Amino acid sequence: MSWLFGYGRGNQQPQQPDLSQFGIPSQQGGGAGGAGDPNDPNLSKAEKKVMEAYRFDSSALERAAQAAKELEKSKNAKEALELSKLQEVTRQHEYQSKIKEYEAHIAQMQVEQKKTEGEEKRKYLQEETRQHQSRAQYQDQLSRKRYEDQLAQQQRQNEDNLKKQEESVAKQEAMRKATIEHEMDLRHKNEMKRVEAELKAKAKVDRENRDLTLEQIRLKASEHRITIMEGIKTAGTVIGQGAQAMLTDWNKVATAAAGFSLLALGVYTAKGATGVSARYIEARLGKPSLVRETSRFSFLEALKHPFDTLKQMRAKQSDALSGIILAPQLEERLRDIAIATKNTKHNKGLYRNILMHGPPGTGKTMFAKKLAKHSNMDYAILTGGDIAPMGRDGVTAVHKVFDWANSTHKGLILFIDEADAFLRKRSSENISEDLRATLNAFLYRTGEQSGKFMMVLASNTPEQFDWAVNDRLDEMVEFDIPAIAERERLIRLYFDKFVLQPASEGIRRLKVDNFDYSALCSKMAKITDGMSGREIAKLGVAWQAAAYASDTGILTEKMVLDRCYDAIKQHKQKVEWQSEQERREAKSIYHSEKEDSYIPILEGDGKAK
Incomplete structure (x- = not known):
């Protein structure tokens, strides 16, 4: 294990450092007073610092060498060597992993850099596009401004030309008018002169022929008087002879009386038959004057509008709510009414009367027409505003409408728009006697449900209806303003x-x-x-x-x-x-009620207090 400490086996001493580069003579061995001793008093402070830097503890090396020898002698020396090798391999792997992490980090940075460059490029393109669009819009505004200026200039020029033309026409018209007035003045003067000359000539002739004219007038008057007297004598003679003959012969008297009676009977019978026939033709072939619009077939209307009549006859049944957009709940309720009406028509039952109320323009009239087509029935539209001004003729007109409605074989939906115009309350409203009679006639004809026609009323103010009218309604439907x-x-x-x-x-x-x-x-x-x-x-x-x-x-x-x-x-x-308008009406009602509620209190002298 001596390789771990940088020297070989044995008791070799470590080499002394070479101090010649610092001006210190090198010496082998080295005791306490040698040249390499840092405690030498002859050395300077810098030399001592250098010596301290190169001095080391040799005892530590000896202890390490001793440990290495003991380790070599130990039986675990091989395992320790393998362990140190494994540690070195682990450190190498860790170092490679760090290198790979570093490379991945560099690659990630390159990707981020490319993304940043792409984002910058995209922003640049967007800014360039925005600049192009702004430039194009500005150019378009300039062109529009130039075009508008040209149009304004052209319009001013046209107005100037038109003004000049009007002035020229006015001058020409004034000249023409002055010429015509001058010509008329001359013509009038000439005419007056001619008439004056003719009158003078006629007066002169009349003065000269005065005696002859008077004689002619006398002769004509005498002849006229003789003719009248002869006519009177002849007529008296004929009438007297006829009366004498009739009075003496009673058969002639009876024959004359019978003839006059038959003549009177024939005139009365013809008049009655003509009235009945006219009413029948009006009920069957025509339509009442109150009916504004109807889909019922009429011979007279077919002659006037043949193509429209043919189109109505070819029209097929359609959905009752096709083309009508309402709230979902209202559509569901109206669909139920349409189905019930169709089944009532099919089963020949009694129709129900309906009130449709709500603001104007919410689809009431449109639904009435669609309901009639869906149920395979005819419809007739009339408005209450036409009934109120009719006066005493309103009763006859109402009876004609209901007679005409009862004569249908297909079934009729009678739609009365603005029904509150003549179906007002009789107790609280100041209505005329004629309108009251018309309302009573309407109530009489609608007292029972009919299997011929179905009555549909429409109103913006249903609270004004008479109670008897409300009693004849079977169902009320509110049409509201459409939501979003x-x-x-x-x-x-x-x-x-x-x-x-x-x-x-x-x-x-x-x-x-x-x-x-x-x-x-x-x-x-x-x-x-x-x-x-x-x-x-x-x-x-x-x-x-x-x-x-x-x-x-x-x-x-x-x-x-x-x-x-x-x-x-x-x-x-x-x-x-x-x-x-509602505020004014409310104010007028308030004042009228206030005036009606005023009751004067009389004092003792009879004056109002």
Whole structure:
């Protein structure tokens, strides 16, 4: 084991260090007072420090050598050597592992560096793209500004030209008018001169022929008087002879009386038959004057509109809620009503009367038409506003409507819109006697349920109905303003109907710009809170009008939103008007009630207190 300590076997002494480079003479051996002794007083401080650096404890080497000898003599020397080799191999493996870790760390750093470079490159490309887009947008804005300036300049030039043309036309018109007035003045003067000359000539002739004219007038008067007297004598003679002959012959008197009686009977019978026939023809072939719209077949309407009549006859049954978007609970309830009505028609049962109330434009009339088509029935639409102004003729008109409804063989849905206009309360409302009589006639004809027609009332203020009217209603359905989900479905429906379908079919020149329709419809559904289905349908027509009004015929996202914001603004204005009207009505009712409740208290002298 002597290799562990750097010297061979035996009792060899360690070599002394070479101190000649420090100016110290080297000496073999070396006792306490030799040249290599650091305690030598002749050495300087620096030389002593150098000596201290090269001095070592030889006893430790001796002890190590002694231990090595004992270890060689030991029987475990081989195992110790193997153990030291294994330790050395382990240290080598650890060193290799650290090298590999270091290499992996370097590779990871290179990957991170490449990722960083790629991210920087991507950011650079994005920034470059953004700069290109900004530059393109700026150039587009400049071109649009130049185009708008050109249009404004062209418009100003056109206005100037139009103004000059109008001034020129006005001058020419003034000149023409002055010329015409001058010509008329001259013509009038000439005419007056001519008339004056003619009158003077006629007056002169009349003065000269005055005696002859008077003689002619006398002759004509004498002849006329003689003719009248002869006619009177002849008529008196004929009538007297006839009366004498009739009075002397009683058979002629009886014959004349019978003839006059038969003539009166024939006139009365013809008049009655004509009235009955007219009422029958009106009930079967025509429609009452109160009915605004109907799908029932009419011979007169078929002659007026043959193609529409043929189209209605070929129309097939459809779903009662097709094209109608309502709340899910309301749709379920209306579907049940449609199924019940269809089965009632099929089983020839008695129809139920329905009241549909709610704000205007929520789909009441549309559902009534769809219900009639779904049930294979006819529909007739009339409005209460037409009945109220009829006065005493309202009773006859109401009876005609119900007679016409009872004459149907297919079944009829009688839809009365704005029914509160003439079905008001009789106790608390100041209604006229004619309107009261009309209401009583309506109550008389609807006292029992019918198997011929189904009555559907629609009103925005159902609280104004008379109690007897409410008693005749079997079911009441409330139509409310659509919520956000229904508004989005309505907007998508009308956007597809009024914009996408015409654009895909190539109708006229309607085109649609490239934008996200779905996101736009969702956005509009959120901002159109409070709008009815009719207002949203009108919004679809406004989109079409915006595209037709543009120069290119292309409907852009900005145009769609602008029309939507305009509709929202108009809706808010209508709501404000309605609120002001309700406040005024409430105020007038308050004052009227206050005046009615005033009771004067009389003092002793009879004056009101």
